[in-house]
Amino acid sequence: MVQGVELVAVSKRYGGATAVDDITLHIPRGVYCCLLGPSGCGKTTTLRMIAGHEAVSDGDVLVDGRNVTNTPPAGRGTAMMFQSYALFPHLSCLDNVAFGLKMRGIGRAERHERARRGLEMVQMQAYADRMPAQLSGGQQQRVALARALLTEPRVLLLDEPLSALDPFLRGRMRAELKRLQRDLGLTFVHVTHSQEEAMALADLVVVMDGGRIQQAAAPREVFDRPAVAFVARFIGGHNVLGGPGGQVAVRADRCRLSTVPDAACPGVRGTVSLVEYQGASVRVALTTEHGEDAVAILPDAVFFADPVGVGQPAWIGWSAADAHALSA
Numbered sequence: 062m063v064q065g066v067e068l069v070a071v072s073k074r075y076g077g078a079t080a081v082d083d084i085t086l087h088i089p090r091g092v093y094c095c096l097l098g099p100s101g102c103g104k105t106t107t108l109r110m111i112a113g114h115e116a117v118s119d120g121d122v123l124v125d126g127r128n129v130t131n132t133p134p135a136g137r138g139t140a141m142m143f144q145s146y147a148l149f150p151h152l153s154c155l156d157n158v159a160f161g162l163k164m165r166g167i168g169r170a171e172r173h174e175r176a177r178r179g180l181e182m183v184q185m186q187a188y189a190d191r192m193p194a195q196l197s198g199g200q201q202q203r204v205a206l207a208r209a210l211l212t213e214p215r216v217l218l219l220d221e222p223l224s225a226l227d228p229f230l231r232g233r234m235r236a237e238l239k240r241l242q243r244d245l246g247l248t249f250v251h252v253t254h255s256q257e258e259a260m261a262l263a264d265l266v267v268v269m270d271g272g273r274i275q276q277a278a279a280p281r282e283v284f285d286r287p288a289v290a291f292v293a294r295f296i297g298g299h300n301v302l303g304g305p306g307g308q309v310a311v312r313a314d315r316c317r318l319s320t321v322p323d324a325a326c327p328g329v330r331g332t333v334s335l336v337e338y339q340g341a342s343v344r345v346a347l348t349t350e351h352g353e354d355a356v357a358i359l360p361d362a363v364f365f366a367d368p369v370g371v372g373q374p375a376w377i378g379w380s381a382a383d384a385h386a387l388s389a
Contacts, residue, residue, distance in 0.1 A: 063126050064090035065248050066111060066216055071120035073106050073272075080106045082272035083120070088265060090125065090215075093242050093249045095259035098269035099295065104252045105220060107269070111250060112141045112218050125215055140214035144221045146205040148193040154180065155189040158208045179207035182241070199230045203237075210245070217242075219251040223258060235261050256296050260284065268292050285312075290387050300355050300377075301387070302329065308387040315383040316357035318345055319376050320369065328378030329355050333369050345369065347377055 066088040073081040081103040088094045096104035109115040111122055113134035121130045129137045148157050156163075158179050162172035180186045183203040193201055202222060209217055222238070223231045239262055242249045253259055259266050260280045267277045268291075276288040287293035293301050293310040300311045322328060331347030334354075343364035347355045355377045369375050 063087065063123065065092065065125065066094075066250060067121075067123040067126075068107070068111070069121040069123070071107070071110060071122065072118045073103075073110060073115060074118045079272055081110070084272075084274050086267060086274060086277060088248060088250060090248055091246050092264045093239065093262055094251065094265040094267060095263035096250065096252045096267050096269060097254070097256065097259040097295075098275075099254060102269040103272040104267075104269050108141075108218050108220055108250060108252050111216070112139055113137050114141070138215040139218055140209040140212045140216075141218045142205055142209045142220065142222055144224060146201050148201055148205060148208075150193050153190050153192060154185060154196070154204045157193065157204055158211055161208060161212050175211060176207075179211040180204070182210065183207045183237070197230075198226050199234055202226070202234060206238075206241070210241075214247065216248045216250060219249065221252055221254070223253070223255075231258075238262060268295065270295070286385050288388060293387060298358075302349075302353055302355065303351070309384045310387055311379045311384050313344075313356040314342075314358045316355075316377050316379045318357045318359060318364070318369065319378065320367075320374065322376040323378050326378045327381055327384060328376050329353070330374070330376050331355060333371050333373045333375050336369065336371060345375070345377075347375055 068084055068086045070083050070085055071081060072079065072083050096107060098104050106115060110117050113132060117130050121128055124138050155173060155176050159172040159176035162175060177186060177189060180189055183206055185200065185203045185207065188196065188200060223234055226234060235258065251262060263280055265277065266280050266283045268275045268283060270291050276283055276292045283292065284296055287296060287299065287310050290301050290308055293299040298313055300313055302309055322330065329349045331349035333345060334348045335346035337344040341361060343359050343361055345357050345359065349355050357377045
């Protein structure tokens with residue numbers, strides 16, 4: 062029996078439009094998986110099909126080896142944490158967390174006891190009697206997370222849960238989500254459009270575009286060895302350049318900059334179009350002789366030892382070992 066979440070040739074169509082196109086994916090049990098991609102790529106539709114909130118047009122959805130394609134959401138062993146958190150404004154934090162238990166007919170004393178334990182899990186026990194309007198965005202998120210976890214799901218589904226938070230709080234909540242996932246040993250499937258978020262959280266990154274999976278791998282592999290040009294460009298930090306042998310990707314932080322080309326190394330000539338100081342590093346962009354963009358990210362000390370300015374001719378080079386061929 063295959064443990065975790067398995068999608069087998071799954072598609073979703075809305076009339077004549079295809080939102081998800083024949084995807085097959087295995088998310089092992091206990092893995093933190095991020096579905097990553099631009100708006101409209103099919104990642105949220107995929108999440109909703111796993112949850113049972115969207116019907117599958119073709120294919121099958123399995124959870125821990127059980128086919129749940131036609132099973133209602135409540136019977137799948139999954140719990141969904143929505144982007145809006147969907148807290149009831151007229152209920153206290155305690156009663157929001159206990160709501161699912163109430164719907165299952167569990168008595169008041171027991172459900173409140175379990176809800177208090179859930180609030181302790183997310184360090185919100187001191188706020189049990191407050192209403193959602195009295196909480197910050199991060200606190201509301203913790204309450205929604207406790208409510209989802211209280212149903213004891215096999216799989217927790219998160220739809221862009223950090224998008225409404227400010228950057229400082231987003232970083233703190235990233236760490237909290239990863240801690241909970243690790244401590245509980247659950248499968249988390251998290252939709253995001255943030256490359257940084259996916260790299261920080263995921264054991265498995267699934268990059269989607271046009272309703273299809275472009276690459277599914279560990280974060281380091283996706284960054285170091287993007288499978289296709291779309292992944293290299295979307296993840297960022299890469300130069301995607303054409304050549305006689307086809308397209309290659311080269312990490313910008315592996316490139317070097319010079320006013321004199323090195324004949325022993327591959328590289329491109331061009332004109333400096335941007336110099337951007339970023340504190341510990343400097344980002345230098347060229348427009349190449351062939352009209353492509355190329356970028357080098359240099360330590361600030363290296364750049365300022367031999368700086369260049371916008372409009373100057375320059376050369377960006379790299380080691381042949383740092384160039385990675387792309388399949389498309």
